[in-house]
Amino acid sequence: MNLMIRTICTAVVLAAWASGLALAAEAGLGEPIVPVAVTASSTQTASKAPGNLIDGSGLSETSPSSGVWVHNSNAYREKGVERGTMWSSGAAGGKTETKPTITFDLGKERTVGSFRVWNYNEARWTPLGFKEVEVSSSLDGEKFEPVGTAVFEQAPGDDDYEGQTVSFKQAVQARYIRLHCLTNWQGERSGLAEIRFYPGGAGGVDAIAPGVKPAVKARQREPNIPNPPRPALAGAENVVFPPDSGIIDVTAAPYNAKGDGVADDTKAIQAALNDYPNAGAIIYLPNGTYVISKTLRWPQGRGGGSEYKRTVLQGQSRAGTIIRLKDACPGYTDAAAPKEMVWTGGAPAQRFRNAIRNCTWDTGKGNPGAVGVRFNASNVGCLREVDIRSGDGSGVIGLDMAYTDEIGPCFVKHVGVTGFDTGVATKFGVNSITFEHITLRGQRQVGWHNNGQAITVRGLASENAVTAIRQDQWGGLFTLIDSKLTGTGDASALPGVRLLAGCMFARNVTVTGYASAIQKETKAGSEIVPGPLVGEWVSTRLPGSGPASLGLPVKETPDVPWDDPKDWAVITQFGAKMDGRSDDSDALQQAIDSGKTTVCLPRGSVTIKKPLVLRGKVRRLIGCEASLRFPTPMTGAANIFTVGESTEPVLVVERLTSWFWDNKAGLNFIDNPTRRTLVLKELGDVDDTSDQHPNGRGTLITGPGELFVEDVTGRFHLMPGARAWMRQMNPETNQDRRNTQLEAQWHLINEGGQLWILGIKTEGPGPVIITRGGGRTELLGGLMYSSGGARTQDQPAFIFEDSQGSATITEMNFSNNAYKTLVLLKRQGQTAFELKPR
Incomplete structure (x- = not known):
């Protein structure tokens, strides 16, 4: 498995242009020109043929009639079918061509005003995409006249890629359009994913074949305005968001769910889910009782099964937001044919950032075939503050995490199950699940x-x-x-x-x-x-084990109050553009310094080019599933985020993701030189480790403030005196098969600190944990997925040098390259003990 997390902005990312061409952020372009033929100066393979550029392969509409078209990241597969979806250049003149030419035949002379391009979008291979491009046109296919030059944006390698629009400053009369790649994004060859041409200019609109969908238009981050918050439930949490946070309120237009305990809200909630597949959207249910009669399914989107991710179902409160199945509901009355209330995706392990929060699932009465929640998430994802209950005690399973392979790693916390034959079901050998504060009652x-x-x-x-x-x-x-x-x-x-x-x-x-x-x-x-x-x-106790585990002191993860929306600073209020290009650093720092206690990054892409200090009154920095980009080197500080002094003793940073391949800041992600307590939750890729950054150092933690981590991907390096409590950790090494040396390949390092871990999943080569310099490490549970991305495991799984530690863990390996050494103990530089597998 190749487990990766990637999120991008849902708005069109703009690029810089040279003479003759201009960008359109929104393309009200009408119908695309068809039919179109294409030839290329070279082609890599038959599956990368130029015809893939014009046949719509890999493209799909985010929802019916939305006009928003996105391209997938799989160059060889579309909707479960093996077929090429992109083109890349091949050999020409005895060597691989990096400056190819592609020519499009529009069938007849037409008035052309613009085109929409999706650059080469195959995950991990986006550097093949065109960068500087010369555009020319011709009436006869022989004599080409220059139209202008352009810079194509680098594709994100994500299934949510919307491409960009190129508008001609003046429409051209042409039958042929030629693109000549002058440079690419430093790939070994060059490629594109899809192109559509559009008519324009005073020459009129060409006849268009019927049935072609409209041109791509930019998707709005906020399709509806949330209704005023429903009253808080006495004694319950009150999770409410400001209107400009980017959440999707199912009770607002166009969905208009009732939540009155009478109306069937299945279609309304499902419509909201369907409109935001793999979009990092928070589908929000205010307090109320939402009656359903069918399974709520995570949206499939365009990938034919490779989606079902980056979706959050969020209630206002655990006791106040109730999703209830109709009594004696058709499809749920046969215990031999179980059927779930909600389904969040199957294998493979690509269900990144799925979450269900602050709500109750009630299977009603007379539904013996009911399954409460079928939950799946990968790397980062959580089920938090959720009750699952049977209205009459019957039902097959309350929380089903056994319905598909490759579930996890993910985090389940503060969840209760009442009734059912089985309370919680878990199954299969990968990828581990961590639970905390779980209540089971009345199982049969x-x-x-x-x-x-x-x-x-x-x-x-x-x-x-x-x-x-x-x-x-x-x-x-x-x-x-x-x-x-x-x-x-x-x-x-x-x-x-x-x-x-x-x-x-x-x-x-x-x-x-x-x-x-x-x-x-x-x-x-x-x-x-x-x-x-x-x-x-x-x-099972391995040879050489001590009489007991280390028994480090355990602390609960602290939290801060959920603030009233009036105490939130949303960065768009301070000028953040969130367009994937403009620097949002100043706006974010102004929001931090605004005197508000919560700073919000709405759903979308936040570009940060300057170091930031989390100071003043801020006690929560929350992303409404926002993604962070660090596209340029930074100077002036040691960290991208530095915790500053404050009267607030605890700082929570949560619900953000980044992409370590795009982290070019050259700085540590976050550090806390104060005595404040730092809490990191639901963060993706807080690291700069990848094949492109083979010696990424992870996140350095110096202290003196305590660190708590929940449901985070990334590597950490504790320095002397640092103290950390971690739950559901997913550090992965860069999987660079050329370099398996210790300095490049490790998952966690404790260098003289105190580290307590509840649940871990590692992938890639190198030690799981290195503890040295008097450090103390206790690992309780988890999985070493040692075959994932590793050619060989040259290093021990655990290294203890003049330190103390204990570990409870299992290993799964499908490639006959498991760890050759499980534990290496050194004292004063000499090997004191070495444990080999039995």
């Missing part, structure tokens, strides 16, 4: 069924007359700490945990009302672990 068969997944749980409270946890697949690892399993009724004859296969680590688990705390069953017999307190127990 088992509280939690794990069938092979790497599961890490802290703070499970189960109250059931059935076994709380059952694991029955060899690859599973269940890490359980700080939990309480309470048996009622018939539970007195059952074990609290039944371990049929796989491994388990349990610490500080109280088990009452059961015959035993844990029952491990093997061919040789059963091992019984008595209750009521399991201080620490491990099913």
Whole structure:
């Protein structure tokens, strides 16, 4: 698997132009010219033929009649079908051609006013795209006259790419249009994805074949104005946003969901989802009861199954926003044919940044075939502050994370399940899931069924007359700490945990009302672990292991109050353009210095070219799924973001993503030289590590302020004295197969600090954690996906040099290149212990 996160601006990104041509940010261009033929001076392969430029392959409309067309990032596949979707140059004159020429035949003489171009958009290969381009025209295909020169923007390598419009300063009469690539974005050859030509000028509009969709037009970031917030529920959180935050309110036009507990709101909510596939949109449900009668499905979009990502369903409060299934609803009455209330995408592991927050899912009554929530997210994604309940106790599964392979890594926190045959179901060997503060009550068969997944749980409270946890697949690892399993009724004859296969680590688990705390069953017999307190127990202990885990002190992740919208500073109010090109740094710093306590980056792309200081009254920097771009080198500071002094003791930075391939700042992402507590949540790629930056250093953490991390991708390097508590970490190395040296390949480094981790998933070569210089590291649960992106694992998985540490983890490898050394212990430069796999 190639696990990557990429988000882009939903508005058209503008470029600089030279003589003869101009940009149009919005293209009200009418119908495209058809038919068109094309030839190229060279072609790489048959699947990269020039015909891919004019046949619409890889293009799709974001929603019916929206007029917004986007190109996918797969050059070889469209909507599940193997076919080429882009063109790239091949050999000419004995060498690969980087300055090719492509010629378009418009069928007859036409008046041409503009064209829309989608540059080469294959993920990881966007440098092949045209950059400086010479445009010329001809009536006969022999004599070409110059029209002008242009600079094509580099494509993002994303499935949400809207391209750009090139408008001629004066319309031309031509049958042939030629593009000559003068330079590209430093690729080894050159390519494009798609081109459409449009009529224009005083010469009139050409006849157009019927049935062709309108030209691309820029999509608005805010299609509706949220209704005034509904009243807060007494005693509940009140998650509300300002009107210019970019959220999509399902109760506002054009969706007009009622939320009155009577009307069927299925179509309204689904329409809102469908309008924003893979768009980083927050679909917002104010307090109310939303009745549904069919499955709510994450939007497929254009990718034929490669979408279902970057979508957030957000309620106003956990107790106040209720999605309820109709009683005795058709399709949900057969327990042998389970059907879910909400479905968030299947394999592969590309479901980046999916989330469901602050709401309740109620399966109603008379729906024995109901599944509450089928949730899937990859790398960064969360289920937070959610209740899943059966109206009458029946139903198949409450939280189903076993319905497809490759779920995770992701984070589930503050979730309760009441009723159902099974409370939580997890399955398959990749990619690990981390849970914290989970409540299970009233299940009829088992509280939690794990069938092979790497599961890490802290703070499970189960109250059931059935076994709380059952694991029955060899690859599973269940890490359980700080939990309480309470048996009622018939539970007195059952074990609290039944371990049929796989491994388990349990610490500080109280088990009452059961015959035993844990029952491990093997061919040789059963091992019984008595209750009521399991201080620490491990099913499989490796040679050389100490008597117990390190037991570092555990702290809860702190939070700050959710501010009233009047106390928010939205960066567009301070001049941020969020067009993917203009520098938004000054606007963001002005918002920070405005005296407001929450600073908001709306949905879209924020370009930062100057270092910033998070100071003053700011206690929350939140992106409404905004993406950050760092396109140019920065000077004047050591960090892109530096935490400044403030009367606010805690600073939360959350719901932002960046793309480490585009991080050209050359600075550390964030550091906190103050005594404030820094909390990072739902952040993507806080790193500059990739094939293009093979020695990226990760994010340096110096202290003295404490650091808390939840649901973040990126590498971290703790310096002496730093203290960090991390939950659901996903550090990935650059996967550069040419360089597997230690200085280039590592996931986390603790150099004299204190590091506690609940759940990790790593990918790529190099050590999982290096601890040295007196550092102390404790890792509780997770997955080493050692075959992902790694040619070989030349380095040990864990290195301890004059330091202390303990780790509970499993490894999954499909390439016969697993870690050759699991643990390397050094004292004063000498190897004291080396653990090899059995």
